[in-house]
Amino acid sequence: MTRPVAGRDNVLVAVLALAGIVVSLQQTIVIPLVPLFPRLLDASAADATWVVTATLLAAAVATPVVGRLADMVGKRRMLLFCLMVLVVGSTISALSSTLVPLVVGRSLQGLAAGVVPLGISLMRDQLPASRLGSATALMSASLGVGGALGLPLSALLAQVADWHVLFWAAGGLGLVTAVLVVTLVPESPQRAGGRFDLLGAVALSVALICLLLAVSKGGGWGWASPTTLSLFAVAVVALLGWGLWELRTPHPLVDLRISRRRQVLLTNAASAVFGFSMFAMSLVFPQLLQLPAETGYGLGQSIVVAGLILAPGGLCMMAMSPVSARISAASGPRTTLMVGAAVVAAGYLLGAAFHSAVWHLLLSSVVISSGVGLAYGAMPSLVMAAVPVTQTAAANSLNNLMRAIGTSTASAVTGVLLARITVSTGGSAVPTEAAFVLAMLLGSATALVALVITGFIPRRPEATPPAAAPADEAPADALVRGVVRTAGAAVPDAVVSVVGHGGVLLGRSRSGPDGTYAVPAAEPGASQLLVVQRDGLSHAEHLTGAGPHHRDVQLHPADRPERTDGPAVTPVMPFAEALSANGRHRG
Missing domain, CATH: 1.20.1250.20 (MFS general substrate transporter like domains)
Known part of the structure; x- marks a missing residue:
């Protein structure tokens, strides 16, 4: 194919x-x-x-x-x-x-x-x-x-x-x-299998609703009001309960064992802080542009003009996408995220120092948006490099959620800052120039915090081969499933590959601690060859029929293919030769 x-x-x-x-x-x-x-x-x-x-x-x-x-x-x-x-x-x-x-x-x-x-x-x-x-x-x-x-x-x-x-x-x-x-x-052929974690979904929903409701409404209700404090308390309890449940259930909504890997954990932490930094611009710049010129620092623009001034920033994000990819290809997404955070910090410092003319804020927003474009392209790459392909959507969604929590917190904190440091102009209270400068300095500082967090992400991602799932959790449409043994003992962490017509790699997995494996379909096609390898031992056999197949495999030092069920195995070439001749991957 x-x-x-x-x-x-x-x-x-x-x-x-x-x-x-x-x-x-x-x-x-x-x-x-x-x-x-x-x-x-x-x-x-x-x-x-x-x-x-x-x-x-x-x-x-x-x-x-x-x-x-x-x-x-x-x-x-x-x-x-x-x-x-x-x-x-x-x-x-x-x-x-x-x-x-x-x-x-x-x-x-x-x-x-x-x-x-x-x-x-x-x-x-x-x-x-x-x-x-x-x-x-x-x-x-x-x-x-x-x-x-x-x-x-x-x-x-x-x-x-x-x-x-x-x-x-x-x-x-x-x-x-x-x-x-x-x-x-x-449609993607990848499937994770398992059952939906309804209890985990409800617990996480309660925690998120209470947390974000308290953050978004706390300024109006009062941060020390019983309602706000109660929402924060319920959020903490629900989040702790959700975490304990996710670690115990065999079918978690979010696999915290993977999410707590250093690369995933630190990337999500940096994403939350970076989301705070990025969103500060969306709150500060429009207000500063629209404040009356009579204040001495407002630029007196309409909301349409203010939006048009900020629009080039969105185009810069798109323009920086290929640049982000090139930096990641040359030096890794970790470096890209650090560069993006540094650019965002510089953009806020530029705005804090110079904001007396429309073009000052235009330039500052372009610099900040360029840094955001660099960083946002790196975050999914860092996450996907550290999670199995069958958990890609859940892992990316969690990363997106962390950014959303960061932006919501930025909205609350910046809103409080601009509401508390005010001056009376024309009978109305408006944020002072010092409040806007402080908000921009806060945006720069949080971008630098994200840079520091990113610095602790491992330069090389942790190995994340897709381990085989238990029988009741394995994908229902697995190409091949079974058990890998040697000398009667289960073989964990064996690499199991399925090859189709033309040498296309249709799927790959690893055996679990009990030797069980299930290879999900990564590509469409008819299965032709099963190849198993572990510590120099290898096994290869032809697959015939429509499938799905069940193959229990014995690994022998002499590379003699053997199967415990089904018809006799046709001898095939050893693992290295089999993959070199038939195991070419698409792309």
Whole structure:
């Protein structure tokens, strides 16, 4: 089987990146309307903020759940589910004229937040290694691109048309993207198997909802209020209980044994801190641009102009995607993430020092966005290098969730900072210049913290060959399964490969502690050859029939192939010769 031509790969990347942009657009389309919602919806200002908060909470809950389901039932299938939920949520929002149905619609839109990690996971399964770095960088940058372009577009559309048009447009884009996915994106053959961890999903959802609700609403309710403190307490208890459950259940929502690997753990920690740093710009720069010039430091721009000034930053994120891939290919994604964090820190320092003219903030935002583009392309690469391919979607979703927690915390902390350090202008309290400078210095400092954390990530990823799952957890569509033994004893950590027509490697796995193995299908095709190797011992045999196959293998020092069930084994060449002749991998 030959690798799809470059044209098909380019189409796949373009469609998935479009899906990421469409989903990120819906996060920003309501920003110009937030000050107007109390009048438009006949609601209080505090209640109107639920239009934003509901989306945040739904996204946090959905991201890890969708990631796990994607590994189990198919990434393309869950991608389409997310897009269709986005369309339904947009339609409900477009038909709304009161607060409650709009909050329901926005919640459904938030459930689509898993599209970006799903797209990255599909790329890992479908693209050759030579294309994966630049493709994942572009997919990650789609978050920033959609956010940067969404603000000026939605502000402009809201001024010239009815606000409901924003949601009709979002739904239409979602529907078009779903059609493109159905037509042009193939399903991944990778499956993790197992059962869905409902209890773990509920516990994590409770923890995330309480945590993010306290963070986002604590400023209004009071950080020391009983409601806020109770939410934080419930979040801690639920998170601890969830962690203990995940370590005990055989089918975890998030495999914490893998997530606590040094490379994954530190990458997720750096992602959370970096998410804080990145989002500070989105809160500080628009306000500084729109403050009246009478303050002495405000630039007196409209929201449309402010959005247009920040839009080039989104384009810079996309432009930095191939640069991020090249640095990662030459020096590793760890280096790329460190460079990105350093660039972001420099961009904030530039803004803190120079912010008296529009072009100052334009330059600062371009520098910051360029650093974000570099870093966001490296994070998925670091995670995917340290997790089995059958857990790609869940691992990327967790990383995406950590970034979301960072941005939510940035929103709360920066909001408090700008609300507390104020001066009275024209009868209204507005943030002082010192508050904006302090917020930018905080953004620079958190970027440097992310750089330091990244410095502790191992230069070489931990070995992550996909270990065979227990019989009740192995993928139901495994090509071959069985037990590897030698001299009657189980053989753990044996490499088991399945080769098809033309030497295509259809799947590879490793035997577990009890010698059991199950090889999932990484490529479509008919199985022709089974090859097993461990510590210099090897076994190879032909596979005939439609499958799936069951083969219990005995490894012998003399390389004599033997099988404990089925017809007699046809002698074949030893392992090294078998793979050199028949084991060529696609791409």
